Amino acid sequence: MSMTTALRASSALALCAFASVASAQDTTITIATVNNGDMIRMQGYTDLFTEETGIGVEWVTLEENVLRQRVTTDITTNGGQFDIMTIGMYETPIWGANGWLVPLDDLSEEYDVDDILPAMRGGLSHDGTLYAAPFYGESSMVMYRTDLMEEAGMEMPKAPTWQFIEEAAAAMNDPENEVYGICLRGKPGWGEGGAFITVTANSFGARWFDEDWNAQFDQPEWKEALSFFVELMNNYGPPGYATNGFNENLSLFQQGKCGMWIDATVAASFVTNPDDSTVADSVGFALAPNAEGVEKRANWLWAWALAIPAGTQQEHAAKQFIEWATSKEYIELVAENEGWANVPPGARNSLYENPKYQEVPFAEMTLESINAADPTDPTVDPVPYVGIQFVAIPEFAGIATEVSQEFAEVYAGQQSVDEALENAQALTNDAMEAAGYR
């Protein structure tokens, strides 16, 4: 037998020997989830849940967009692969209305459903019925470099305007040393740059649709918002911002290349973590800005929540898990083992009343940002939809992705603001007509 054959044979044998045997429990639930810090942390604690209840847990972790496609297919074809799905604020009301989710209206008394933050509960309900329990929630806020602001001789107010943000960006901008005044999302995609430009538009008094579902991109507020954003970023943003999303900006900020970054509140725990961030001890927080004289601010609302697809065989076990994972006790469990800065934020009132949590530097601003967001009243003028950085209708994801692509072409200098708005107006109205709204 030659050396290579021997090697091949032995590695094949080793493979067989290592093939693992799945652990056998009486009841096992399968949970589809996203890959983010809080969810991964929870996976580490599920053994405790299994010990307590005898219910085994299988995790399927996927990237957000893959997960969305995977669970949508599963739910629409009655695939029955998952007993719990991690879904967001966009899907929950739509799926709840379609009867695809088990209503969470009989949670136990100890669970204390009234402790869930009202903004979160509202966004995860349809017609007053809760369809998903929030595991963690987020809004968006300004994160800025306190050292650079000091150097510039400026002080960040608690609730800045866009005009102030522009001045501060100009003062901190130092492209020769690769420090840019402000980093914002430009990357196409409804959940990436699309979300950011939508909340920016809200804070300039714009809206996606009027009450008859007519697109509003031809209105002056949209033009003002988009022009402001483009000018701000062209003057004081990093080069190539048209392709920057959350991760790209996080990386820039952590390396000290942004004076300000307006993005998800969960980023606060990343940028203040000295293991990953070079600027951990000089980050300040403020509410997301608004245009002068506009009451709505540019902050969104999002939650990753656990829901049970209708038709699961394990409804009871799934409910038990949801109660465990989104309970006050779970938060305490994490705090005890990993510190208060690492507990899943933004879901429960009691967390923010806890004096120990109030010491976490970003706790107060996160809560204020969440409370400042109202998905049922997102814009200055009335709208027929629910949602702040999205419109909770099934067609929105497709439309907003196309619109954000039009805008990204403006960021990349390939078309003008007017052209992009004109195209956005036409494509949105066409799609809404085809879907039967107009």
Added chain:
Amino acid sequence: MARAVSTRRKIAMTTLAWIVGLVIFFPIFWTILTSFKTEAQAINNPPLFWGFDFTLENYAVVQERSDYMRYLWNSVIIAGGSTILGVLVAVPAAWSMAFVPSRRTKDILLWMLSTKMLPAVGVLYPISLIFVEFNLLDTRGGLILVLMLINLPIIVWMLYTYFREIPVDILEAARMDGAGLREEILYVLTPMAIPGIASTVLLNVILAWNEAFWTLNLTAATAAPLTAFIASYSSPEGLFYAKLSAASTMAIAPILILGWFSQKQLVRGLTFGAVK
């Protein structure tokens, strides 16, 4: 004189081959390198080629978080199973097309290839519904079937071109010596076609190993192969590039090693037609 030119050409071609090889290998090299960095160093700008703290932490985290062996085993079974099944179906098909073609053979071949032009997502719902109906979701058997079907056109095409290279005269000679169909295929055709079949098998194993649409959409916890293992480390909200790189390195390692072992077969098979 002629000799000098050919040496110079040789050097030029070798250099070019090396450059192309290095360019193709660079992303893999970079992934492997990143897997040994900390998350902060992984996103460092300018990128770090050396001088970073070499760490195995990412591998430890990945090992702890996911059951790598289960994914690997699924990949081996799915890629291996779909290839074996595919070859069993494709050899007779390619044989008949190459040696007893009919008027419609060319059309059938083209039609088979045209199925590859349909984007996979276009048949996501029909396939999903069939899987639900036959209880095939999240089973290795179901995936073997689907991957076999989607790779079948390529296997048939490759085998067909290899078989065409074999002179019919040799087969006729065998027949005149009294060989039946079984002997003809087993003792005459197969030995001559082995390099072709081997490279088809290898290419198909690689294609099935890397297939990341159906393997993600038709599996959950039980039958998920290494593609699902990698996907679980990708995240739009949070920087986990070093861990993602570690997971990717672990997922491609077996197929890279298989490739190295069988390099000679692969090259011989792929250039089979030209050299004869």
